[in-house]
Amino acid sequence: xxxxxxxxxxxxxxxxxxxxxxxxxxxxxxxxxxxxxxxxxxxxxxxxxxxxxxxxxxxxxxxxxxxxxxxxxxxxxxxxxxxxxxxxxxxxxxxxxxxxxxxxxxxxxxxxxxxxxxxxxxxxxxxxxxxxxxxxxxxxxxxxxxxxxxxxxxxxxxxxxxxxxxxxxxxxxxxxxxxxxxxxxxxxxxxxxxxxxxxxxxxxxxxxxxxxxxxxxxxxxxxxxxxxxxxxxxxxxxxxxxxxxxxxxxxxxxxxxxxxxxxxxxxxxxxxxx
Numbered sequence: 001x002x003x004x005x006x007x008x009x010x011x012x013x014x015x016x017x018x019x020x021x022x023x024x025x026x027x028x029x030x031x032x033x034x035x036x037x038x039x040x041x042x043x044x045x046x047x048x049x050x051x052x053x054x055x056x057x058x059x060x061x062x063x064x065x066x067x068x069x070x071x072x073x074x075x076x077x078x079x080x081x082x083x084x085x086x087x088x089x090x091x092x093x094x095x096x097x098x099x100x101x102x103x104x105x106x107x108x109x110x111x112x113x114x115x116x117x118x119x120x121x122x123x124x125x126x127x128x129x130x131x132x133x134x135x136x137x138x139x140x141x142x143x144x145x146x147x148x149x150x151x152x153x154x155x156x157x158x159x160x161x162x163x164x165x166x167x168x169x170x171x172x173x174x175x176x177x178x179x180x181x182x183x184x185x186x187x188x189x190x191x192x193x194x195x196x197x198x199x200x201x202x203x204x205x206x207x208x209x210x211x212x213x214x215x216x217x218x219x220x221x222x223x224x225x226x227x228x229x230x231x232x233x234x235x236x237x238x239x240x241x242x243x244x245x246x247x248x249x250x251x252x253x254x255x256x257x258x259x260x261x262x263x264x265x266x267x268x269x270x271x272x273x274x
Contacts, residue, residue, distance in 0.1 A: 016062050017062065019082050021082075022050070022077050022079050024075035027074070041057045078118070101146050101149075104145065105174060106172070110143055110170060111167060119145065120132040125156075126152055132146070156172060
């Protein structure tokens with residue numbers, strides 16, 4: 001009898017109501033109901049200003065909904081889905097089973113658009129994350145990451161510090177560590193800007209010089225070929241011109257002889273008449 005009462009009390013203690021945060025103002029109750037009704041029978045849907053609640057009849061359906069929908073893009077927003085612990089909005093990400101851990105990192109340089117869920121997804125690259133939170137302080141977006149063990153925290157410092165999140169280089173520091181002992185930012189090669197433009201200009205100039213050198217070489221080869229052709233033509237034309245001149249001289253001599261013979265004939269005819 002007592003065992004039966006214990007099982008029924010355990011079922012009642014399990015969560016059937018889930019909190020849905022970061023909702024768009026365009027979301028209505030019917031939209032939430034359509035999103036969550038595939039997980040099981042819904043008892044009630046309630047929407048507030050920017051957040052809402054979905055209550056299931058069975059706690060197992062609520063657990064499935066949390067696993068399936070937390071972090072989903074819904075009406076251009078990444079929604080936060082977690083067990084309900086009250087009737088107000090959540091100010092940060094859910095904790096790891098309600099526990100607190102001492103392996104915490106401070107985060108600086110966050111993009112203003114970065115949410116706690118974005119930060120949590122990013123932090124999971126280094127290990128098991130218990131909790132994340134983001135806030136704006138003195139006009140700057142800062143955050144905190146809480147890991148479940150020291151090894152993951154140390155690995156995050158090595159792997160994720162001074163890397164990009166949402167287009168911004170972020171810095172990670174162990175919470176409570178003196179600023180003087182913090183590591184300096186890594187030296188990064190500029191991937192854009194004046195260095196790349198100068199490299200492109202140098203490459204273009206090298207290409208232009210190479211093209212000009214190639215054109216000069218081609219021009220010289222063409223000139224050499226033309227010069228050689230002229231010399232060869234001149235060598236071939238020289239004997240032919242010599243022969244032509246000799247032929248002309250022979251023709252002139254023949255003409256002279258013919259003229260002499262004609263003169264002699266004329267003289268003989270004249271003498272005969274006399």
